[in-house]
Amino acid sequence: MKEIKSIIKAYEGIKPGTDAALATVVRVEGSSYRRTGARMLVLDDGSWTGGISGGCLEGDALKRARLAINNSRATLITYDTTEDDPHQIGVGLGCNGIIDVLFTPLDRQNKNNPVEILKLCVETSREVHILLTITHLEGEFAEVRTGNVIKYIGPESLAVFNSKEIEKKIFDKVRVQMCESKSAPAQFKSDSCQIEIFIEILPPEINVILMGHQYDVYPISRLLKELGWRVSICGDILKINPLIRSFTDEIVSNSEFPNLTIDEHTAIVLMAHDYKSDKGNLSRALLTSAPIIGMLGPKVRSEKIWKEIAEEGNALSQTDMDRIYAPVGLDIGAINPEEIALSLAAGIKAAFSKRDGRFLKLRATPIHPRI
Structure with missing residues (x-):
């Protein structure tokens, strides 16, 4: 989401008379530095925001984007780093992957261009957005063309394809990707047409609530x-340095905790460094829908809190314990506050990604699922 916001900011700052195109990674086969959904805004003056690789493809992407702008037509380009072809961009990188990138010229007068749709997603409430990017068309389609992005809000969004057979197939595939919470390219065929789409599941940014003021x-x-995460601090406002406001989205008092944004993409971290406060905050946090509740401090301290809560007649259920991460963070040997922050952030990301946070060298399977 951070990259998308940077692209939107750059897009809004485009000077009159300057043309732009959006490069989007819509399919990855094998290994690559960036995954599907990576984006890069390219201006006709050669400047760009975002990225589609680790830097190896950006040079060629600038040329491709300019061609798309000049031709006023979206173009799908395949970068193949699996072949030992001296004429192939990216050869010799050792990535051993195939990357499809869609280059779409942006009509700034069109409020349904890809960046305008991304703006709509960012500006609306914290919900999971589903975007359908058309990467290839064969057949007669009056209302859509390659490069169009459709914000899916239900079966009615698919009426633009004017084919009940295709609409049903897309609908079924979208449901699968929604259940898996994963983006994926897809291909659909009927007797009269063929369409390729990148189905993108775009969640809101991770939301973290820090309960403490130390x-x-x-x-x-x-x-x-x-x-690029959303950050809120809940604590004693009188003891919080106002300068921290530039690094947060909101700062509220303990009494305003119920008014905070808390959803399935939220992690709450208890770090008041006061036993009584952390104990009370744990009970409050468990009443929310936050799937991750982290507790700073040694495990024996957390266990004491759990025991006291049980003795008071409110024993924590297994569902509650599954949400609690105590101590919060990964075991990286963190000592000072900056290192502890690194451990905490990595632990939250691992939890949301359903990973265990171990060394990648010990992983027996690829880092990312491969098609």
């Missing part, structure tokens, strides 16, 4: 904002 909220807030 000095260690500062390095954590700075790191989380650098990641």
Whole structure:
């Protein structure tokens, strides 16, 4: 989401008379530095925002984007780093992957161009958005063309294809990707047409609520904002340095906790460094829908809190315990507040990604699923 926001900001700052195109990774086969959904805004003056690789494809992407602008037509380009072909862009990188990139010229007068649709997703409430990017068409389609992005809100969004057979196939595939919470390219055929689409599941940014006001909220807030996450601090406002506001989305008092944005993409971190406060905040956090509740401090301290809550007649269920991460963070040997912030952020990301956070060298399967 951070990259998308940067692209939107750059797009809004385009000077009159300057043309632009959006490059989007719509399919990856094998290994690549960036995955599907990576984007790059390219201006006709050669400047760009975002990225589609680790830097190896951007040079050629500038040329391709300019061609798309000049031709006023979206173009799908395949970069194949699996072949030992000296004429292939990216050869010799060792990535051993195939990457499809869609280059779409942007009509700034069209409020349904890809970036305008991304703006709509960012500006609306915290929900999972589903975007259908058309990467290839064969047949007669009056209302859509290659490069169009459709914001899917239900079966009615598919009426633009004017084919009940195709609409049903797309609908079924979208449901599968929604259930898996994964983006994927897809191909659909009928007797009269063929269409290829990139189905993108676009969740809101990770939302972190830090419940505490001690000095260690500062390095954590700075790191989380650098990641592009949403950050809120809940604590004693009188003890929070106002300068931290530049690294947060909101700062509220303990009494305003119920008014905070909390959803299935939210992590709550208890870090008041006060036993009584953390104990009370745990009970409050468990009443929310947050799937991740982190507790700073040694495990024996957390276990004592759990025991006292049980003795008070409110024993934590297994469902509650599955949401609690105590101590929060990954075991990286963190000592100072900055290192602890790194451990905490990595642990939250691992939890949301359903990973265990171990060394990648120990992973027996590819880092990302391959098609």
